[in-house]
Amino acid sequence: MKFLYRRLQALAPLFEKGGRFERLYPLYEAVVTIHFGSSDTTRGRVQVRDALDTKRFMILVIIALIPVTLFGIYNVGYQFYAAIGEPASFGSMVMKGLTVFMPILLTSYAVGGFWEVLFAVVRKHEINEGFLVTGLLFPLTLPPTIPLWQVALGISFGIVIGKEVFGGTGKNFLNPALTARAFVYFSYPAYLSGEVWTAVSSSASRLVGYTSATPLGVAAATAQPQAVTDALSEAGYTVMHCMIGLIPGSIGETSVLLCLVGAAILIVTGVASWRTMVGSVLGVVVTATVLNGLVSDTTIPFLGMSPLWHLVVGSFAFGAVFMATDPVSSPDLKPSKWVYGFGIGVLTVLIRVVNPAYPEGVMLAILLMNVFAPLMDYSVAEYRVRKRIPNGL
Amino acid sequence: MKKPERITIKKVFDVRFKGEPSPECRVLPVSPRIGVSLANLPSIKPKLVVAESDTVVQGQALFYDKTNPHVYVHAPVSGTVHRLVYGPRRQLQCIEIATNSALPPLAFERLLTPPTSAADTKSALLERGLWAYWRQLPFNTIPRPQDTPPAIVVQLANPEPFHPRLSAVLPRVANDITAGLRILQTLCPTIIVVADANESINLDDWSDMAQVVRVDADFNHCSPGAAIYHLKDSDTYNHAWYCDWQFLVKIAQTFATGVYANQSYITLSGYSDTADAHYQVTDGMDLTTVAPPIAKRMVWGGLFSGIAAAESFFLPVGIDAVSWVDTTETVSLMPFLALGAAKPSFTRAYLGHFLKPFTPPSTALGGSYRDCVSCGHCETVCPVHLMPQSLLRQVNADDTDTAIRYGLLDCTQCGVCTYVCPAKIDLSAQFTATKDRLYNEVNA
Ligand code: SF4
Numbered sequence: 091m092k093f094l095y096r097r098l099q100a101l102a103p104l105f106e107k108g109g110r111f112e113r114l115y116p117l118y119e120a121v122v123t124i125h126f127g128s129s130d131t132t133r134g135r136v137q138v139r140d141a142l143d144t145k146r147f148m149i150l151v152i153i154a155l156i157p158v159t160l161f162g163i164y165n166v167g168y169q170f171y172a173a174i175g176e177p178a179s180f181g182s183m184v185m186k187g188l189t190v191f192m193p194i195l196l197t198s199y200a201v202g203g204f205w206e207v208l209f210a211v212v213r214k215h216e217i218n219e220g221f222l223v224t225g226l227l228f229p230l231t232l233p234p235t236i237p238l239w240q241v242a243l244g245i246s247f248g249i250v251i252g253k254e255v256f257g258g259t260g261k262n263f264l265n266p267a268l269t270a271r272a273f274v275y276f277s278y279p280a281y282l283s284g285e286v287w288t289a290v291s292s293s294a295s296r297l298v299g300y301t302s303a304t305p306l307g308v309a310a311a312t313a314q315p316q317a318v319t320d321a322l323s324e325a326g327y328t329v330m331h332c333m334i335g336l337i338p339g340s341i342g343e344t345s346v347l348l349c350l351v352g353a354a355i356l357i358v359t360g361v362a363s364w365r366t367m368v369g370s371v372l373g374v375v376v377t378a379t380v381l382n383g384l385v386s387d388t389t390i391p392f393l394g395m396s397p398l399w400h401l402v403v404g405s406f407a408f409g410a411v412f413m414a415t416d417p418v419s420s421p422d423l424k425p426s427k428w429v430y431g432f433g434i435g436v437l438t439v440l441i442r443v444v445n446p447a448y449p450e451g452v453m454l455a456i457l458l459m460n461v462f463a464p465l466m467d468y469s470v471a472e473y474r475v476r477k478r479i480p481n482g483l
Numbered sequence: 484m485k486k487p488e489r490i491t492i493k494k495v496f497d498v499r500f501k502g503e504p505s506p507e508c509r510v511l512p513v514s515p516r517i518g519v520s521l522a523n524l525p526s527i528k529p530k531l532v533v534a535e536s537d538t539v540v541q542g543q544a545l546f547y548d549k550t551n552p553h554v555y556v557h558a559p560v561s562g563t564v565h566r567l568v569y570g571p572r573r574q575l576q577c578i579e580i581a582t583n584s585a586l587p588p589l590a591f592e593r594l595l596t597p598p599t600s601a602a603d604t605k606s607a608l609l610e611r612g613l614w615a616y617w618r619q620l621p622f623n624t625i626p627r628p629q630d631t632p633p634a635i636v637v638q639l640a641n642p643e644p645f646h647p648r649l650s651a652v653l654p655r656v657a658n659d660i661t662a663g664l665r666i667l668q669t670l671c672p673t674i675i676v677v678a679d680a681n682e683s684i685n686l687d688d689w690s691d692m693a694q695v696v697r698v699d700a701d702f703n704h705c706s707p708g709a710a711i712y713h714l715k716d717s718d719t720y721n722h723a724w725y726c727d728w729q730f731l732v733k734i735a736q737t738f739a740t741g742v743y744a745n746q747s748y749i750t751l752s753g754y755s756d757t758a759d760a761h762y763q764v765t766d767g768m769d770l771t772t773v774a775p776p777i778a779k780r781m782v783w784g785g786l787f788s789g790i791a792a793a794e795s796f797f798l799p800v801g802i803d804a805v806s807w808v809d810t811t812e813t814v815s816l817m818p819f820l821a822l823g824a825a826k827p828s829f830t831r832a833y834l835g836h837f838l839k840p841f842t843p844p845s846t847a848l849g850g851s852y853r854d855c856v857s858c859g860h861c862e863t864v865c866p867v868h869l870m871p872q873s874l875l876r877q878v879n880a881d882d883t884d885t886a887i888r889y890g891l892l893d894c895t896q897c898g899v900c901t902y903v904c905p906a907k908i909d910l911s912a913q914f915t916a917t918k919d920r921l922y923n924e925v926n927a
């Protein structure tokens with residue numbers, strides 16, 4: 091291993107200033123540091139530094155995503171066999187899931203990586219490991235039926251428009267994975283709504299009276315005088331189902347329980363803000379409770395969906411844990427994180443209920459709050475600054 | 484000024500380092516050659532009053548500050564000016580003197596009681612070459628003698644790791660500190676003595692002479708700047724003067740004996756188990772006589788705000804800690820996947836955060852340079868409640884007006900924000916550079 095490291099180090103002059111492959115330095119830097127970490131030493135007056143770096147940061151997010159990813163792969167296979175009504179072993183479900191998920195993931199990484207490297211080389215900066223997270227988050231929000239060309243388009247949009255045009259990771263104000271997802275959603279709505287959540291090929295004629303509507307779809311489609319809860323239980327959904335997640339839905343978003351595992355990892359390691367997560371849960375609970383109070387005979391039944399159901403259906407858990415907490419696109423200051431999280435919760439429920447054409451409100455809610463994050467920080471900062479005893483020239 | 488007996492700075496930063504020097508205090512003989520190094524006198528524009536091969540005696544003026552023509556720096560020993568060392572752009576870096584103990588020191592008038600007025604004290608300090616040890620907030624420059632300090636902060640502890648502990652030498656210096664405080668009282672009615680709440684020293688003797696404050700905080704957080712920030716109730720204190728206990732000892736001894744006091748207490752750390760201790764040394768001593776160069780980085784001052792010593796081995800004026808920091812490169816496969824039980828980490832991302840291991844300091848950057856990822860750690864540790872990530876943006880955008888409004892000048896340049904930044908941004912260096920630039924603009 092030391093040998094390999096020395097060999098890599100020996101190549102450095104080729105990539106450094108004046109070397110033959112100077113332009114490819116970002117690629118070289120990425121290869122070396124991904125394998126061996128950085129060998130740089132401190133300059134300036136601070137002689138010692140913390141062991142934490144951005145790679146650790148990103149890797150912890152990926153570790154937190156592993157449970158939902160593995161479960162997602164299994165669930166894709168599970169839903170497939172359930173839909174075609176064939177019994178199957180655990181192994182074949184996982185295999186089926188892998189054959190569906192891996193091409194999506196690889197497309198996302200390959201295309202996303204291409205843009206990342208291109209921009210790094212042209213702009214002459216290091217490759218940011220953030221795309222490793224974006225490249226995984228995005229596929230997890232997609233339905234298993236998504237065509238690969240849409241994955242490629244989506245991730246390109248997310249990285250180029252969502253991030254690089256603003257100057258790259260750290261300067262973007264929208265979450266790139268969500269930007270990608272929103273692009274696909276609005277450009278090709280047919281692929282992301284309706285009965286697309288189970289990976290059955292269109293020629294599958296074996297479908298036997300199986301509905302693949304998601305709980306959120308069921309809830310949104312409920313008509314008076316039926317109550318949402320009844321409609322959901324009629325469709326075979328209980329809160330427990332949604333917690334565990336063996337239901338149709340986006341690949342990585344169905345299991346609330348495993349999102350909570352991810353949340354625990356992120357909170358314990360201090361990578362994501364618990365304030366944002368708790369804030370968004372509060373937002374959902376408060377808004378849903380208020381809306382429940384407005385229910386009458388003339389309102390749509392969706393209005394009466396209980397806070398608990400709002401929390402467990404759709405992508406809320408996934409969004410609040412993994413998307414809303416992206417440090418770059420969320421606000422910096424602790425008080426604004428509360429407001430930001432709360433806002434996401436409120437908007438999620440409002441978008442769901444008021445506009446059932448978009449039954450999934452989380453994505454839009456987060457993107458919208460991303461836009462307001464700088465304003466929240468600004469207000470909090472100004473408030474704090476006013477309380478300081480001035481120290482001028 | 485607020486009057487608490489204790490302030491707790493809640494922003495905790497509690498990474499622990501291995502290598503605390505032993506409390507034993509050894510006395511070192513004067514080295515054959517000493518050097519008056521300006522490395523720690525950044526705001527001085529020196530004008531020499533001696534030349535190479537001149538004979539000088541202990542207490543004789545060597546150079547003065549062109550911007551403050553009454554501020555002289557004096558020779559700590561008698562001997563011959565051996566060499567003048569210049570740096571880039573012909574800037575004076577060091578005056579080397581070949582020691583000759585046979586020459587008697589310059590005799591000043593002995594002042595057995597403190598001068599009676601501020602003006603007398605000032606001229607006594609100036610005459611004896613002791614002024615350059617003063618510092619003034621917010622730019623950490625040497626104050627102008629004609630100004631009146633709104634308050635004086637006396638630091639009894641430098642809470643960065645491995646600095647001299649007053650408790651290690653207290654019996655030798657307690658009376659001098661008392662005498663020094665008496666002298667300071669003539670300059671200003673508001674004297675604040677800042678002690679480390681975690682160090683057990685009896686402060687009762689000084690509590691009628693000054694406002695004694697124990698600061699409960701970690702590392703650099705009990706600096707004069709942080710103390711003033713937490714104590715001030717008006718902006719007049721922004722320009723407080725400060726000094727450390729060693730300065731009090733120096734002025735008390737010089738006043739009482741009439742001989743320029745040339746002894747200081749320093750610590751060596753990270754050199755070897757046997758050498759790491761407290762030392763009483765002659766100012767400007769040649770450190771190679773006790774610690775010949777080794778394959779480590781030699782640092783003047785603290786781990787968080789020190790200067791990596793290049794070639795010179797003469798103890799610079801005003802430096803009281805010398806550390807050697809490990810520079811060996813450790814190669815491991817995908818270090819960011821490790822559990823990191825032994826890694827020093829402020830954040831919970833490594834197990835080291837919970838186990839709090841004592842790790843030897845190392846110069847490893849621990850990552851690669853990136854853009855700010857808005858993790859907020861810098862804000863969590865700042866002792867003066869700044870928002871370093873916002874300040875950084877303002878400073879980068881050259882918006883110094885907003886940066887000042889956001890508290891840039893309160894920044895104590897403690898370096899802790901730089902330490903914790905996962906994107907390895909040297910925030911404190913940027914703030915220091917901006918402050919220096921502002922100082923030069925204002926004083927141009
Ligand atoms: S901004 Fe950084 S260097 Fe300045 S006081 Fe705060 S933590 Fe220390």
Ligand code: SF4
Nearest residue numbers: 855856858859861904
């Ligand atoms: S610690 Fe570094 S990366 Fe984190 S917010 Fe501060 S400047 Fe940005």
